[in-house]
Amino acid sequence: MTQRTDNQLFDAYFTAPAMREVFSDHGRLQGMLDFEAALAHAEAEAGLVPHTAVAAIEAGCKAERYDARALAQSIALAGNSAIPLVKALGKVVASGVPEAERYVHLGATSQDAMDTGLVLQLRAALDLIETDLARLAESLARQALQHADTPLVGRTWLQHATPVTLGMKLAGTLGALTRHRQRLQELRPRLLCLQFGGASGTLAALGSKALPVAEALAAHLRLSLPEQPWHTQRDRLVEFASVLGLVAGTLGKLGRDLSLLMQTEAGELYEPAAPGKGGSSTMPHKRNPVGAAVLISAATRVPGLLATLFAAMPQEHERSLGLWHAEWETLPEICCLVSGALRQSQIIADGLEVDAERMRRNLDLTQGLVLAEAVSIVLAQRLGRDRAHHLLEQCCQRAVAGQRHLREVLGAEPQVSAELSPDELDRLLDPSHYLGQARVWVARAVAEHQRFTA
Numbered sequence: 001m002t003q004r005t006d007n008q009l010f011d012a013y014f015t016a017p018a019m020r021e022v023f024s025d026h027g028r029l030q031g032m033l034d035f036e037a038a039l040a041h042a043e044a045e046a047g048l049v050p051h052t053a054v055a056a057i058e059a060g061c062k063a064e065r066y067d068a069r070a071l072a073q074s075i076a077l078a079g080n081s082a083i084p085l086v087k088a089l090g091k092v093v094a095s096g097v098p099e100a101e102r103y104v105h106l107g108a109t110s111q112d113a114m115d116t117g118l119v120l121q122l123r124a125a126l127d128l129i130e131t132d133l134a135r136l137a138e139s140l141a142r143q144a145l146q147h148a149d150t151p152l153v154g155r156t157w158l159q160h161a162t163p164v165t166l167g168m169k170l171a172g173t174l175g176a177l178t179r180h181r182q183r184l185q186e187l188r189p190r191l192l193c194l195q196f197g198g199a200s201g202t203l204a205a206l207g208s209k210a211l212p213v214a215e216a217l218a219a220h221l222r223l224s225l226p227e228q229p230w231h232t233q234r235d236r237l238v239e240f241a242s243v244l245g246l247v248a249g250t251l252g253k254l255g256r257d258l259s260l261l262m263q264t265e266a267g268e269l270y271e272p273a274a275p276g277k278g279g280s281s282t283m284p285h286k287r288n289p290v291g292a293a294v295l296i297s298a299a300t301r302v303p304g305l306l307a308t309l310f311a312a313m314p315q316e317h318e319r320s321l322g323l324w325h326a327e328w329e330t331l332p333e334i335c336c337l338v339s340g341a342l343r344q345s346q347i348i349a350d351g352l353e354v355d356a357e358r359m360r361r362n363l364d365l366t367q368g369l370v371l372a373e374a375v376s377i378v379l380a381q382r383l384g385r386d387r388a389h390h391l392l393e394q395c396c397q398r399a400v401a402g403q404r405h406l407r408e409v410l411g412a413e414p415q416v417s418a419e420l421s422p423d424e425l426d427r428l429l430d431p432s433h434y435l436g437q438a439r440v441w442v443a444r445a446v447a448e449h450q451r452f453t454a
Helices: 008-014 017-022 025-045 051-060 068-078 082-096 098-103 110-146 166-191 204-221 235-262 290-311 323-327 330-351 356-363 369-383 385-402 406-412 422-428 438-453
Strands: 151-156 159-165
Touching: 008 017, 008 290, 008 330, 017 025, 017 110, 017 330, 025 051, 025 068, 025 082, 025 110, 025 204, 051 082, 051 098, 068 082, 082 098, 082 110, 110 166, 110 235, 110 330, 110 438, 151 356, 159 166, 159 369, 159 438, 166 235, 166 438, 235 290, 235 330, 290 323, 290 330, 323 330, 369 385, 369 406, 369 422, 385 406, 406 422
Parallel strands: none
Antiparallel strands: 151 159
16 A cells, blocks of 8 residues: 655644545545546446446556555656556556556546545545544533633733633634534535546537536546536635634634643643653653644644645636646645644643632732722722722722732722722622623533534
């Protein structure tokens, strides 16, 4: 069996094995060979190829029969992978049934085999990604519900703001993933379509049999038949890549927030521990966010790859020179990077370690200042907005200057104590009583996930 032998050092970290297999040399060759086998069947049904030739062609359409290294040398001269593969297929067929060789690749062009082979690979890739997204969403929904009321400090501009909940943060990621799953479902029928146009897209070589062959070929491959060949109209591929870019960005945010919460100074949230995971070559105490690094890395790399696909869209006339070639490794690499990020995200979501007590302590790092808004809102109803805001601002300044807790300063301020009892102040400065609609947002995100999954 043809194996991919490069990138082994980093593949285990950045790519899911199942996705790398889809885009291995074997996977690429088998996609094109599946096209050739189906083409022989379709043309036999249309009366263009003898049925006796089909079995010989189909028998030759097994990727393990071909030497990828030898083909690679030929590709360097031919300019694409289909030309040497079709020649090699012809030789294999001729060695068994000589007269069948003349029917190999009849009426097709190299790009038909390559693009349709790619679409078959993308179908497998899409299945993997959708499965991984569904599993990840389910894990995030469970965690969001479990921590719907777990308070932690909200951070705006990287500074402490008002309290939020861990469940609310996770529900934000869940909501984005649900939207990405909807996008992938919507684009699936546009993406999974046949490429079959012959030399310049007219299928003139097949005469009146062109449409019957195209219809039968699409049916054999379980692909839709588009309104016309799309040799230099690449919007379908770029649309798919764009959605994967959105997935990478969402996972990157998850990784970024997690890595920040894992910082020593925060210590609120952790990736699951495992033997040998996240250590340092020199510092035994380290626990590095190695999973989050994959998420951030993918979110950093995918946009540049996506830019390449967009730049390759204005392809010349009926067959592109160079722009088409720029796609060959770019789109597979996007799929592989997203697969690796999804795999690491699943590990994180399944084993997330939460230090609720540390979250509680960090909420009080500013000695009550993060709840100043809660007090100000209530006082505004009694003193007026401007007066209440100015009063709280002064109290906060005194608390900071004296390194005192805001509760102590407010309790000693006559204008405040005249309006708020000690019990009211205690309640207003309790983070668990200032979480707003956090639980509602969690419930809504989980409900939307469940509606889509049902």
